[in-house]
Amino acid sequence: MPSLPNGHPPSSQNHQKGGKAQQHQQQQLFARKRLISQQRKSLPIASVERRIVDEVTKNDILIVVGETGSGKTTQLPQFLFNAGFCKNGKAIGVTQPRRVAAVTVAKRVAEECNVELGQKVGYAIRFDDVTSSSTRIKYMTDGLLLREALLDPLLSRYGVIIVDEAHERTVHTDVLLGLLKKVQLTRSHSIATEPVNNTKTDVDMSNAEVNSQRSNTLKACQNAKLLPLKLIIMSASLDAKGFSEYFGGAKAVYVQGRQYPVDILYTYQPEPDYLDATLITIFQIHLEEGPGDILAFLTGQEEIESIEKLIHGRLDKLPEDRRKIITVPIYSALPSEQQMNAFKPAPSGFRKVILATNIAETSVTIPGIKFVIDPGLVKARSYNPVTGTESLIIIPTSKAQAQQRSGRAGREGPGKCFRLYPESEFGNLSDSTIPEIKRCNLSNVVLQLKALGIDDIIGFDFMEKPSRMTIVKSLEQLLLLGALTDDYKLSDPIGHQMARLPLDPIYSKALILANEFKCLEEMLIVVSMLSVESIFYFPREKIEEARAARKSFSSPDGDHVTLVNVYRASAECLGKSRMVTTKDKTIERNLNKWCIENFINARSLKHARDIYSQIQGHVQQMGMSVTSCGDDMLQFRRCLTAAFFLNAALKQPDGMYRAIASGQTVQIHPSSVLFRSKPECIIFNELVRTNHNYIRNLTRIDPLWLPELAPQYYASPN
DNA sequence: GAGCACTGC
Incomplete structure (x- = not known):
């Protein structure tokens, strides 16, 4: 991410000085422009501008591999704009996995182009659209582009789409890649003679669908005269092979990064207790190494809290002059004001120890880090298609993740990374993290694809296919919710309405x-x-x-x-x-x-x-x-029952509950307001697996409401 | 009587 050098804002006094002040301001502006121009020219990607433009001209798909600091995110869209890729009135869309990235990069590029944000350069994220009809370089989240595709399936306003940070392989990125591949194919063919969606015949479709498809086809005809969609996949991982193969042997261009060297140190033996090893390493660095802050990667809030206590306990045993450590926790659930503490510099003479979850891996960049401690573990989502439940488990990181973590020590100068496992174990790590799409519930993905007119989900060209069982499970769930018809087509109007709402399908x-x-x-x-x-x-x-x-x-x-x-x-x-x-x-x-x-x-x-x-x-x-139903909470609880009937549970004689649909034994999570009262029958929203199967977010209901309000699922009691 | 990493529409 580009960091903005400190500019000097014009002081209010300048206004009174008239012409001289104006001149001074102009000089400053000029100096700033020259600085930006110099910075741009010094970026590693600047030397390959010509080559990239040539490759994009010649190829419809290009893979760009560029490490941290290459400048690909800010510069590549500008290269293409300057080379005339927007002359046809089409825009360049650049997707990011995270909102902050879309916003900060757009701001920087607008400044580099010397335009007002929202004009030629803009961004769009959920709840915040800073674009206009004149926007030609548009930064956005990948999820937002997917939403746009629901309204404009051929993404007709874009001439170029750049998928940035593709190596992160978020669910949105993976669905987008599959969709873009399809869109590109459609747009490059002679569309005028071919229906947009050839998986359905008119007989299968409702009138609304026929109309919407006709208008899509009409749009497609207008597009037939235009250039096909140019696609650029940008990744920071050195392995471009996967992307290249997925896109039919697409060409890859490598761009150097700009990072300081980081020394990687391993342990001789595996560490039986990684928390203890982290603690020892923190003090070892503190007592033996020169100045510089420490960033330690831990798996969760609880671990962070307990290690913080341990540090302070051990600190008390050190001589007074060696106690100069401050600890700052940072994890996503922490309120923002407390997260900000991690960014404050330590008091003079003190060493800052940041105890972080994965949030510090990509989402936030904390300045001043010289030492990274990486126990090699991460808490990751995992999905069990048999029970249909998601849970979080602690697993080893991938090689790519370990490299990302160590890179955090080399942003401002040479650094050191302490991996708390032997070097031989690094070789055993998987190259990259398993894409999220293989680790989560797919109901939402399936619903979106159906809404995009893709009916054969199992046959959809995913870069990495989720298991058949996971897809089938999602189809079953959508069928039970009434989003699909008996032949697994999107139902009208319920399925269409559900797909339009940016929510979990059950909500x-x-x-x-x-x-x-x-x-x-x-x-x-x-x-x-x-x-x-x-x-x-x-x-x-x-x-x-x-x-x-x-x-x-x-x-x-x-x-x-x-x-x-x-x-x-x-x-x-x-x-x-x-x-x-x-x-x-x-x-x-x-x-x-x-x-x-x-x-x-x-x-x-x-x-x-x-x-x-x-x-x-x-x-x-x-x-x-x-x-509103006013004070009629009975009506509201009945409605909750009708909606969440799949998640009903009955109290057992021993005080535990049985989830009716899955037959699992569960208990009420202590955070629930119903924890003590233990009603006979409840509906719940979440099942979390920790030491026990806990259900959270509950409402007490009358068991007789189930057959009454969900007769399709609960056989009548007689 | 308990703790759930991180994103996103």
Whole structure:
């Protein structure tokens, strides 16, 4: 990622000095432009501009391999723009796996091009679109481009699409690669004589579908005269072979990176206790190495908290003058203000030890790191298609991941990386991480592909195919939710509506049902709150206060109504602020204060509010009206039952629960408001596997509602 | 009486 050098903002005094000040400003602007131009020319990619433009002209697909610091993300789109690839009025789309990257890179490129952000250069991410009709270089998240494809299946506004960071192999990237391959093929053929979607005949389609396909075909005809879609896959991993093979032997161009050397050190023996080994290494570096901060990679919050305690325990035993260490934890669930502590420089003479999860691998870049400690483990999602459940397991990193971690020590100068395993073990690691698409539930992916007109999911050309069983499981789930017809086609209107909503399919279905049950407002709150990371924040040191705060929102009906209470209380707080001020900053500050007082994670709540308004827009467009059931929680609980009937559980004589659909024995998670009351019958949203099978986010229901509200699944009791 | 890495629409 490019870092911006410090520019000097014009001081207000300059305005009074008239012409002289203006001249001074112009000089500064000129100096800044010259600096940017110099920086651009010194990037490793600058020397291969001609070659890249030639290759893109000659080939429809190009793989670009460029290590950190090559400048590929900022420069390549500009090369293509300058070479005339947008002359036809088409845009260059550049996808990123993460939102921050899309925004920061777009800002930098707009500055390099000396244009206002949102004009020639812009970005689009969920909740934030800074583009206009004149935007020709558009940075966006890969997920957003997938959403765009639902409205414009041929991605007709783009002449070039660049998929950046493809080596990360997120679900979105993998689906996008398959889709782009298909789109490119369609666009390069003589489309005018060929239907866009040749897997269906008119007989199979509803009228709406026929119409939408006709208009797609029409668009395709207009495109027939245009250049085919140019595709560039950019990756930081040295192995371009996989991408090249997937795209029919596509040509690959290598661009050098710019990194300082990092010494890699291994242990002689395997470490039986990696936490202890991490601790020892931290002190070894502290006592024997020169200045520089340490970044240690751990697997999760709990590990970070316990090692932090251990460090301070051991520090107390050192002589006074050697105790100069400060520790800073950073992980995604940590509130933002505390995350920021990791970026503050340590007090003079102190060494900063950053205890981080994977968040520090790619998502955040902390300056000043000279030493990296890598125990070689990571907590990763895994999916069991037999039970249909996801869980997190601790596994060894891949080689690529280990290299990414060590690279964090060489961003500002030469560094050292301590791998807490023997060198021989490195050789046994898999080359790259298993792509996420093979490790997760695919219901959403399948629904999206169906909506894109791809009916044969098992036959879809994935770069790496998920298991047949996982696909079948997803098809079954979508069938049960009513998103598919008996012959596995997208149902009309339910399937189409569900595909349009950017939510977990089961939540989309819940909204459609809530419209019928006249409690759409409550359900909209619930799905928004369930779609974000934990709303409640429980700091260890104030656990009792946090509990008391949550109790004030608790409902005896369960966690769903409790979430509604929290959302409404926050809305009330916002309403009160708006009565006394119109200043957005003040309103936000008041809400943050309210969040702190009530032990609510402000970032999560903000996210939930954003989702609420986005989904509200969607459901209103579908013709639904957001009505509330008022105090009739019975109606709302019945609606929750109709939506989440697949996740019902009955209390057993021993106090445990049995999940009716899967037959698994589960227990209520202690964080649930129903943990003590243990109702006879409940519906739940999540099954998490830790020491036990825990169910979370519950509502108590009447067991008789199940056969009544989900007769397709529960045989009538008589 | 417990802890779930990271992204994304």
